[in-house]
Amino acid sequence: MSAQDLSFVHVHRPATRPGLPPLLLLHGTGGDETDLLALGEAIAPGAALLSPRGQVLERGAPRFFRRLAEGVFDEDDVRRRAGDLARFVAEARTAYGIAAPIALGYSNGANIAAAVMLLHPGTLAGAALLRAMPPLTTPPAAELDAAPVLMLSGALDPIASGAHAALLERQLRAAGAAVTLETLPASHGLTRMDLEAATRWYARLAAEGRVAAASS
Template identity: 30%
Template sequence: MPTGLGCTPPLAPALLPLSCRLRAGTPGAPLLVLLHGAGSDETSLWPVARPLPRGWNVVLVRAPRPMPRGGFFWYPVHFRRRGVHVDADQVEAALVRLAEFLDRLPQLCRFDAGRVVLAGFSQGAALASALALRQPYRVTGVGMLSGRLLSSVQASSLTSGLLPRLRFFIGHGLHDRVLPMALAVQATRWLRSHGVRVTARAYDAGHEATPAMVAGLTHWLQALASEVPGSKQPGLQRPG
């Protein structure tokens, strides 16, 4: 485990729907929720949070399902000749649990509900984008590193008039053999066609979050926080 995280020890799932680590920032500051990829844990995305101003509230979330060889995952994924197969019911269960977790966050820290960002790597990026597209009132932006949009979620998001308020950062490796670069191109086109503002960057990388990719995301995060004015609200708000 990396040292010097500056976060709490893992907060037990007995208290929350998911285990997490928290770096509490200034009350009313932005909130960043980080979702790791399959096979790792919540500490793997600390490099994304470390360069951010100390005032940011940061939550590093651990996926609920342990893998036999170590690490955790959000939902099962099967790689087949015709592409990646994901069980839609398992995704729905993961989204419900993540939404319940977000509902509890105002109990942990006081953040600006108008500046909430979800970001993740690979499977974590897919889940972050899925939640934002399903419930865009919850977030301001989404950071996707080596991720993809889930087709089942895209189909169910077409009627949402709130999608244009979202901002996305998409960072993807040109040599990614797990989730090919074509998926990032498709995601960018789909999001832009539905009014979402997208910053898309390609990197000389495989299926990984390289330092350059992480730097691109953190720069985008800081610019987004400056662009979107603070709402001074204490927690997540649903539309009336």
């Protein structure tokens, strides 16, 4: 399958430093495939970047799955769209010759990344979930084999609350993920603290070599 045949509109930036874990960039509501490129480049300089555009439109704003109201998700659509995204990752790995990526997702993008981890274990080598909520009320049993997950929650977030973050953390831990949850003095928007925390986390994984070796 050629890059032109992939199932999502996307941007791919090839690696300039071999051996680094690639990043799958997943934007928030209203974003697109360019939104997180600068963030991905800052967090993982030289890594391959893969950034798809969500295929659901909410009043013209791209998303990765439908919701019924603020914070109320269409869980049947979550399951369908998580499967679509997992297939896209498999297509992209073949087309671009990349390892299983680490997801870097914000808000709706973080939620679909969590859904892919819980519904399609092995698709992602890990995830940095920024302002995430549980995408599924009762996720299926999964085995994530200590996949590293960073969760960055905002103490002042009116959308993805601390309770939401704690529930998702429990779900991921129950599936075997190695979760690091940090609560920042922030609201729903991203801050320099998010950049710094995610950069430290990614650098530690890259230095250990554990993710790249396991997913190549």
